[in-house]
Amino acid sequence: MDNKKNTVNADLLKERQTCTFNTSELTYLLDGGEEKTNERKKRESFFLDDPMLKYTVPLEYLSHKEKYEEAIKKTCVIFRKVQQLQREGKAGMDNFREILGGQLGSAILKDGNPLALHYVMFIPTVMGQGNYEQQAEWIQRAWNCEIVGTYAQTELGHGTFIRGLETTATYDPKTEEFVLNSPSLTAYKWWPGGLGHTANYAVVVAQLYTQGKCHGIHPFIVQLRDEETHMPLHGIKIGEIGCKLGMNGANNGYLGFDNVRIPRVNMLMKNNQVLPDGTYVQSPSSKLTYGTMVFVRVVLVQDAANYLKKAVTIAVRYSCVRHQSQLKPK
Template identity: 85%
Template sequence: MSAKVVVSKRRNVNRQAIFLITLWPFPEDFFLSDPELKSKVPLEYLSHKEKYEEAVRKACLLFRKVIQLQNEGKGGMDNFREVLGGQLGSAILPDGNPITLHYVMFIPTLMGQGTIEQQAEWIQKAWNCDIIGTYAQTELGHGTFIRGLETVAKYDPKTEEFVLHSPTLTAYKWWPGGLGHSANYAVVVAQLYTQGKCHGIHPFVVQLRDEETHEPLPGIKIGEIGCKLGMNSTNNGYLGFDNVRIPRNYMLMKNSQVLPDGTYVKSPSSKLTYGTMIFVRVVLVQDAATYLKKASIIATRYSAIRHQSQIKPE
């Protein structure tokens, strides 16, 4: 990791110089100097639709540049973190990245909750962006009360399929980033029913849109939740199911399993289902620390060099 020293001097402040040191994990100039990553029109002059389209354009370019660095042996996984939630990403996409959840939640869930066979089936497609995913857990009527989720997944042993359904309006998935227009797949958290018994929440991979036309599949009720106070490029969406059928192996079964006859094989711990959310909560704390550092630097610089009244020459 290299360090770049940013020196700010002002002789009228007790004849002292302000030295601010910022550690940069990779060359930001590679991104910040790219004219394609600059908006031709300020965000505040764009419509809601235009903000999203501009964010998609920049996000795609960002990831292409990260891959370029990796191919040249100049970057690792930290580069993805920096452009997704770090200081660089927030500088280039201040109103949010519509593909963040694909990398931060969709792929990690496949890795943490899927069997080896399921990982082989899904991860390469997701990593190459052949499919774009999101993480659909929060519902309109259920936020932090995860055990109360209403979306159901009932197993049908005759066809070896799960039937996903949203029984009420409050059961609609609400808020997942990228769901509004970007994602064509999702990890959906639903109440598992098999052999007439509920076994609590479990994750399922569900295709939402056609991979060629991007049109919603039958039974999928999907859209964007609209303009918000902030983060309008994140593309938050809603999702409802009308008896949507998915194959049995679309349930992520690294921990819990449903056998072809409907027999439920219990996980060593029900808490393992919450693994993705725990991971994301840790990331949020790390990001909060990053923003606190930025705020501290700004406050320190401002308090050190600001003058309340007329500057008197020496």
């Protein structure tokens, strides 16, 4: 499409004219109805037509640092616009789903969203794993971005082998605190989105030790950086993992612990609990801790479908307009 002349390539137009069905009806079917299609187009226009969300310099010409800065700037604009929709009574989940996923969000943030894990993993984990008191304390602050969180599970030596995580959280009944440690290099958290520079809190998945016994992996809310200065807290070893083949705006990071103490109530206790004296109270199922991961795996499948749709569309259109050698009539 030529935006200046608003004309369609002649070959592409020819191909479209041979279509044997009503393309609008197919669009309505894929979107879930004509009303949904109209809502989607309005939402796309609301975001994509904003000059603050357009690139003045192509990403390919930006440095690694500049790509992250551009992602942060656009992310702030995006969520201010989402809040505007909320104030107008248009705060449906479709707004968040498209902005955070591979549909509308990836059209604006072409190299990753540094706040994606805050909304897709940190907040859902507190909602799904925290008790009522913990939800009341953390969700509102996180929703308003008073704090920015991430989900720190994967370690340098432990990706899919979650039961083998090495990070430890040992309960000290004298102070009613957990002491977090990274006992080896392979125990460092590696890859969490937003961890490099963006997040100041994290849900940390660690092996729970209390009364001399290990009870397996559990989630803990850990403050990583000072809320005012954004400097790492004592015992926190944190940074960015560096330039990647893609998703450089996601700001993936690493994280290590050296005798980092957190209050007992920072263990998410909707399912399992540790009482003040160190007694462990087990939930009916040890699988409940995996709830966040199952949710995100579903999101990943949805995103993969969206990216595949984009790839197929690009490939089909390109095949219609790509010519080999000298052009000859007909």
